[in-house]
Amino acid sequence: MNEMNRNFESTLNRADNYAVPLRPHHGMCLAYFKGYGYSDDFQKHMGEMLEFLVKNIPVKLSLEVDEICSACPNNQNHHCKDAQCVKRFDKGVLELCGLEEGRELLFLDFVKIVQDKVLAPGRRPQICGNCQWNEICSAENSRWEAL
């Protein structure tokens, strides 16, 4: 079992008791995820995390690397190599959603707020319009529309 799988297993095991750390901007990434990502491991893990979180797992909004980041090649020694950029994304989501770092809530409640405050009003590009995945997200409907 590699480190990523060990971490994910520990996330699964503690989810009943603890809020899982989640970068706020990942509430947008997960809205449009359709199997693309930074590496094969990342794509697989992102799909697993989506499946896991939509069970309405408690999350804690965090501006540090999270479980999704654990499989990302940009995660270097627990630090995102695009840290400044992604922190701006995170802070943009928090600001538009009226939430703060450290806030704990259920995943589906969180992404409903993201949908209502950011995605539905078309404000996502003002936060992450310069992201390399922007074109893909722009062409997709948010899966949170269904909430």
Ligand code: SF4
């Ligand atoms: S690019 Fe950075 S924030 Fe995004 S998943 Fe990778 S490590 Fe995490």
